[in-house]
Amino acid sequence: MIIPLIAEAAATAGGITGSFTLGMAGAGAGIGIGLIGGKAVEAVGRNPGAFGKVMTLGILGMALAEAIAIYALIRAFME
Numbered sequence: 001m002i003i004p005l006i007a008e009a010a011a012t013a014g015g016i017t018g019s020f021t022l023g024m025a026g027a028g029a030g031i032g033i034g035l036i037g038g039k040a041v042e043a044v045g046r047n048p049g050a051f052g053k054v055m056t057l058g059i060l061g062m063a064l065a066e067a068i069a070i071y072a073l074i075r076a077f078m079e
Helices: 002-011 018-046 048-078
Strands: none
Touching: 018 048
8 A cells, every 4th residue: 555655655756855855764664663672671681691682782783774764864855
C-alpha cells in the first residue's frame, strides 16, 4: 500500500521532498529505538547480572539508529 503512494509522490512535479525523507527516517528511527529498548529490558529481565553490558550495547544501538534520523535531517535542509 505504501509503495504506490511513494511512486505517486515521486511522479508529481515536486517529487519526494525533504519533509518526506525526514518523516520516514524519523519513523524508522523511532521504531528501531523502541525495539532496541524493549529487547534490552527483556534481556535484563532474563539475566539481571548482565545489566551493564546490555545497557552499553543498548545505548550504542540506539545512537546508531538515531544517526539515520540525523542524516535525514541534514538531507532535508539541503533540499
